[in-house]
Amino acid sequence: MSTVVGHDGAPDHFENPGLPPHHSRMSDRDPRAAKRAERQVVVIFGISILASIAALVGYFTIPVGTTLASIRLSTLVLGVGLGVGMLGIGVAAVHWAKTLMSNVEHVEKRKVIGSDPEIRNTAITDLREGIEDANIARRPLLKGALAGAVALAPLPFLVPLIGNLGGDWNVGSFRHTAWREGRRLATDPDDVPIRAADVTVGSVFQVIPHGLPDEEHYLEEKAKAIVIMTRLDPSELIVQEGREDWQYEGIVAYSKVCTHVGCPVALYEQDTHHLLCPCHQSTFDVADGAKVVFGPANRALPQLPITVDDEGYLVARSDFTEPVGPSYWERLK
CATH class of the missing domain: 2.102.10.10 (Rieske [2Fe-2S] iron-sulphur domain)
Incomplete structure (x- = not known):
């Protein structure tokens, strides 16, 4: 670990602050492994989408009668669909981050806070690099799966709410x-x-x-x-x-x-x-x-x-x- 000494003799910054050596993942070294991980994430998002759809279908097709058995079945289907739908989004997001997003740790030197054009340009560049590291632009299938899962997941919550509580409260x-x-x-x-x-x-x-x-x-x-x-x-x-x-x-x-x-x-x-x-x-x-x-x-x-x-x-x-x-x-x- 080397240091750079400032004018007053105190360390200005460390060239290496103590980060462990970076070990690349299989998906970083092998394009086939990266593609396999991408398919796994898409499958998990797909399960989430199917679960959300199943919850909606169950809500509309399973009659809720006056018996506890019918109420229990309807609640079970709706609850399992909601749970698997939301869980699938979380699991897929974690797997995506662990296998496909960049895991390289970067060290940013501390600078004096300012708002000059150079710093603004640097911030914009960092944001762009972050987007590129997330591999979103290069993986349209993942984007579609994520968008579909996130769009469908809230519907099993909203449809029963709207269906049961809609209309005029006073009539x-x-x-x-x-x-x-x-x-x-x-x-x-x-x-x-x-x-x-x-x-x-x-x-x-x-x-x-x-x-x-x-x-x-x-x-x-x-x-x-x-x-x-x-x-x-x-x-x-x-x-x-x-x-x-x-x-x-x-x-x-x-x-x-x-x-x-x-x-x-x-x-x-x-x-x-x-x-x-x-x-x-x-x-x-x-x-x-x-x-x-x-x-x-x-x-x-x-x-x-x-x-x-x-x-x-x-x-x-x-x-x-x-x-x-x-x-x-x-x-x-």
């Missing part, structure tokens, strides 16, 4: 649920209609619309329509204006879907009449219209208007009057 399935006037409240998952006389003070029921398990898209509809119902002493209820007939003798029903990010509100404190969401601790006061008393939720749980029919069974007066679920931007109040 259609996002605003309406399976509840309707006269539909009986039933226990979940037994689907047994509930009589008002069977609901005692302090008892809690997880409720679904009666007959819902027999309908198409049961799981999707249940996720929106699920309700938590309890009975309080009528004297403890703070009746909201315009909702005087939404409860029956102290029996109230609210959406079980938290208005923060949609977790199931499941914990009821009988003494305080508070409903607690276990995900982020949003707390709602059942006695006061399920208003938020703590946590990140910014609006009350939607209330289901209820009454009883001629046989004494609890029934809905109507659907929810506001969208259930998380308070997205169109739903903020």
